Amino acid sequence: MILCDIGNSRYHFYYKGKIWHEKIDKEPKFDKWADGLPIYAISVQDEALERLQKVRDVTLINKYVDFDTTYQGIGVDRAVACLAAPDGVVVDAGSAITVDIMAGGIHLGGYILPGLNRYEKIYASISPKLAKSINMAVDIEALPQDTADAISYGIIASVVSIIQRSAKNKKIYFTGGDGAYFAKFFDNAMVDNILVFRGMEQIIEENNLHQKDTLF
């Protein structure tokens, strides 16, 4: 089976350890080998889901997501990633950075930061003098000595500091495009780019949604 996580900007596909992405603004294309493989999806973007459904049959599994939380309006992708990390902090660093805290399979709450590339744009909107690219190599253990580093440090050290604040000694699972980048600032970090797909597999198995003979 092929798994698909439909986000705000991209389709994220998974098949037997391989991950690939396509922009949601057009119908995704599939190679010959994918013919006949069933597709299971979660989606936070209705139009993109419809676009995928135009080219392939899709089993949407949003309704099987059984997530123990008092949080109102959590995205299904966040919930599913958390299901795969029942104890710890889940950081999904993409166009937004979501941080969720799990304990004993229960979601305790979470928060949202702008994604790295979004931060850059705000600074430029404040003053042309602040229109700088992030220096991803900035040292957050030393104080910045110029504008580009002052901005880079502000962005990166503020994200790192708030995650440290909420994680304390918990294990932190980093996923998403910038997950590996952020993980290096933490001792108790693990990078897992297929966290959401692990959660999807778990849901599919627990609910016996797969037809064993054809899918695995």
Next chain:
Amino acid sequence: MILCDIGNSRYHFYYKGKIWHEKIDKEPKFDKWADGLPIYAISVQDEALERLQKVRDVTLINKYVDFDTTYQGIGVDRAVACLAAPDGVVVDAGSAITVDIMAGGIHLGGYILPGLNRYEKIYASISPKLAKSINMAVDIEALPQDTADAISYGIIASVVSIIQRSAKNKKIYFTGGDGAYFAKFFDNAMVDNILVFRGMEQIIEENNLHQKDTLF
């Protein structure tokens, strides 16, 4: 004498304990009582300075700012505020939030965060679902349980966490429009809305720029 700090978006005026602001997009107006009072200014915005000079004589004191730092390209307003707080952390929370660390009159470095109202705009640009107003009353000691709080917490707790990281036990001087708001999260905080004007007065006195008989 009237003091004027010309920023990226506003003229900030000071006279005998009174502060007032005007947008920089048009010539500032002065009341009758201000006739004949000399104006001393620092400026980071050349056009706005020229606009003020059209209506009043101005002594620009940028060149008298003697600031001990290795930081390249610090704004004169940041430097002058720091001169008034030779030991401690200076946080100017306006359209950008600048944070500078001072020790024994020496500037150790600093960093820049987006201002509160700028953060709001980025979230809206990521997804319409994230287009929420900041809840300034969000409790950063509890984990958020809905999107509006998740965003508000992300913004406020990330700013608070990075300042805590760099301040440790140092005294923190908060200034700027959101300075008083942020100060309440810290034990070692002081709100001083005229920090930059204190720095300007100090420079004027140290350099004997004022004519004592007419100005004080």
